Amino acid sequence: MPTKITFIIDNPTDVEAFEEAYAPLVELATQLPGLRRTESARVWPKEDGTPTPAHRTLDLYFDDYDAASAAVTTPVAGELFTRLGELGTPFTGLFSDIERA
Template sequence: MIKLTVLYGHPEDPAAFEKHFDERHIPLVEKMPNLRRFEKALVVATPDGSPPPYYRVVELYFDSEEELQASMATPEGRAPGEDVPNYATGGATVLIAALD
């Protein structure tokens, strides 16, 4: 299984981020071909009590790297990534990992 993780930096306007994220972005993610599971989390703390370096974490799961690549080759698979600049004023870091 392959996991695509998006680490969102702190947005300039959290309320605007959340509105766009919930109303526009998540529906795009849910239309991605081959997507097996989608999880989102709001970062609330760090182990040492320092300010969290990220605002939100999103994880998308696919059966394989080939399934992820096939998804990303479609308009529906590219749409979420193309939407990120519309609301992620704190930036976004994307990682792809193989679960073992």
């Protein structure tokens, strides 16, 4: 079953600095072995001005769970996770079975 890894990235304290550092991370993610598709999205601001529940999402699509699991054990993934952590913005990572595209 197709699998995706989703990173839900919290709101950074310095959006401009975060965005500058984020773009190279997406490029690095495209180097993961077995990756079929990448989707990066920015959360729309709320109309009432209150903080959004997250700032960005990054979805990485693979043929199946085994391919996704293998990809996260590579040096590229290690660098990706390190650099994502160095941004100083908390994030959550999820593995999901894609039931319907």
